[in-house]
Amino acid sequence: MAMINLVLILLVGGVIAALSERWSSNAPRWVALATIALTLGYLLSQMATMEDLQRLQASTPSDPATWLLHFKSPWIPAFGINLEMALDGISLLMVLLTLFLGAVAVSASWTDVDQHQGFFEANLLWTLAGVLGVFMAVDLLLFFVFWEVMLIPMYFMIAIWGHENRGYAAMKFFIFTQASGLLMLVATLGLVAAHREATGVFSFSYFDLLHTPMSETTAHWLMLGFFIAFVVKLPGFPFHTWLPDAHTQAPTAGSVILAGILLKTGAYGLIRFAVPLFPAAAVEFAPIALFLGVTGILYGAVLAFAQTDFKRLVAYSSVSHMGFILLGVYALNELALQGAVMQMIAHGFSTAALFMIAGALQERLHSRDMRQMGGLWQAMPRMGAVAMFFVIASLGLPGLGNFVAEFLVLLGVFQVDRWIAVIAALGLITGAVYSLMLMQRAFHGEPNPRFENLQLDDFGAREMLTMAAMIVALVALGLYPQPIFDTTQSSVLGLVEWSAQGVPQ
């Protein structure tokens, strides 16, 4: 019940936030923050009642009893659909990341959103509720429901509060993810049909479906359905075209949530569903996925380099970074998978911060065009320093979380396919090129003459506090990543063992 409550707290908090607009325009923001804090507190209180995280080391992915939390109650018995949710190490980390970045997004929306604040914060909280559901659902239909439900408030956030071309971007975002979601639904039902044919039982439970005997062709097609749905969301090459538009047009808080959290649901789906449900097909498919991953890394980097729009550049850099996740998942060994999970977290922080900086610049300059910038460091030294930190984190400087992630992925991939690893390592160089170019164009050089009649306020206390939290997190991840590895180890090991079934003997 605890996990349902987590989702419910956010849903109800959203309703209260929407109504609280009547009292004052600031009330919804405080309600949103309080709701997120309450959710986090509730989650932690549930953790304390669990024996401790030690149990994580001993859990096996195919046995729900060994997960941290497991809950099951009938929903639509006619189809064997349950409200079944479970929490393991990976889910736990993702839930914590979601709540953290949710609070960051509220902070980002503080001055950015100046109309219909109540409805905005409500949509933000409802998106978070959907995302939490996605990270915890282990009934495949329930997962699909949350998958779709998180889209609608996100759609509203882009469509109502977005920038000049919001209608197009919101529509593109929704159609891409919805159409691929439909593909996933069809694949899910195909898997359930195969399971029913073999066992005679109608069940959508992850733990039942893990043991579905099916023919090689069926497995292959169904796996492809899941793979495409998750890679569109990730987004991996060649399904990434919705991302730059959605990111660029979304309001700052929307970009933070999109880049920080929503993209991670795609990676999570690959780790949780696409690989374990079809181990044999996944192993067979791995070379193609690795190829797509490495293409994404380089292609994203090249396109990022060609951008003049600050947000678009960061968006394409996300495509590049997500390529590492695809590599990490489909290398199918422990090192690479740990790296992929690490990348999900570290990329969440670094990109969220960069989008916040882009939003802060847009608020002050009314432009995202880097040709209109330059020399901003002199006017806003605090913002410049913060931007420098996150740009360097994003390009993978040793000592910060992103480096650990990308290094582990490369190490893991090297064991599988050395050439892929070599080419992927080029991504670190191209990453440095576009990241430093961003820094140089926006913050270095002579101040742009058009700044004279603009009010350029440096980061204030609220922004510095938010940034400081993320800086601390990234440094901690980079210097002492072991707790993260401990938390996910049993899930990762279990997954590697499980997919090893698929390796031809």
Added chain:
Amino acid sequence: MTAQQLLALAPILSLSLTVIVLMAQTSIRRNPRLAWWIAAVGLLVTLWCAEYAGGFTQQVTPLFNVDLWGLWFSALLVFAALVSLLLARDAFPAEGHRKEEFYLLLLLATLGAVVLAQACHIASLLLGMELMGIALYAMIAFPKDGSLPLEAAIKYLVLSACASAMLLFGFALVYAATGDLSYAGIGAKVGAAYGQNPVLVMAGSAMVLAGVSFKLSLAPFHMWTPDVYQGAPTTVTSFLATLSKGAMFIALTRFVIDGQLYHYPALVNALAALAMASILIGNWLALRQTQIKRLLAYSSTAHIGYLLVILISLPQLAEGSQLAPLGRAAVSYYLAAYIVTTLAALSVVHMIGGEDDTDLRAYSGLFWRHPVQAATLSVAMLSLAGIPLTAGFIAKFYVIVLSYDAQLWWLLGTLVVGSAIGIYYYLRVIFSMASAAQGASPAGDSQLGWRNPLAILLMLMVLGLGTLPQTFIDLASQF
């Protein structure tokens, strides 16, 4: 005829009685308010009768087969009629005291629909269809001002009459070949008759199919739909979209199931072609509409196409699959979801007003002007698009499960493509409601006491069907 048989016909009798009482009242002293209450009470009593008649299910004369399924559909149709009646309450301000006739026509059309839902014989099918059709011509042309309703009514009259004639001639040919007019009889004999007289049977069934497709506005017989939806007063549009199409689909379903027509591959293939064409063409043409009523017209073509997929999956299911009962449940659920969702959408369109100009621009900023109506219309659009937690999702879920089981890969693919296209235009409606208001709001913006409760009720029904489907599935499985 025994008393038991009369009790089994209770819904039809109570509707007929209401019609007579209303006529009597109108001829004595004109009073639109009283007439409205008589109609409303009559419909409520009919709802109760539909439940009551459940204790007396049987074959009543060769014309009617009163069973729980038919009664369940009757109740659904009467519910839709009630909502239309509620919408009609403040419609047609120009007509003033003439409004009794509208209520009378509405009741007559409902009677026709209920007859269709329980018919098991060609004679009762045609009776019900014509009763409904003729009442509808008058309902569409009811407003005395404006040429659009008149144009729509004439269009509907001419085309519908053609379709009826075609249907009638088709049945005559089938009768000539089989010598039977009951659903079951035709189904049993048509195979042998085809052996003796292939041309007669072929021509006859093709004409019947074309006639039915016209009434259901399946592509390529859908041309009339957008014009009639657009031209008709919104109250009548909602009636046409829900009752008239729903009743016709129920009649088709009963014909196919009672007559076991799904054993004839030629018919199933023809239905499959119609379904594919409807899904693709309906969704495709809806893409470019800016008038919400026209958009809903094309969307209904697509949705009837999805519904047909359920009928097409029946033959494979009939071969001893454990999912066989699912087919019936799927028709019940999909129709209920479609009717409730369409009612929700068109009720909001009616409340926002702008009878024959329902351009999407009039809906801009609706979220900030009328949050309740905007929320209801959004939920209805999401339901039509098949987004989870709404009725439309579970309905589509049924169709996908069934087409998997029947291995209808082509139809499954069409359905996925159609749904993906559909998202675009459904979302556009929501987008325009969320965008900043532009221009003056249309005339019918005033608030009336019952509007918000009705919108909220319909929204909750759509959401309830989607979040707690098990309750509904249990309820429907009793029928």
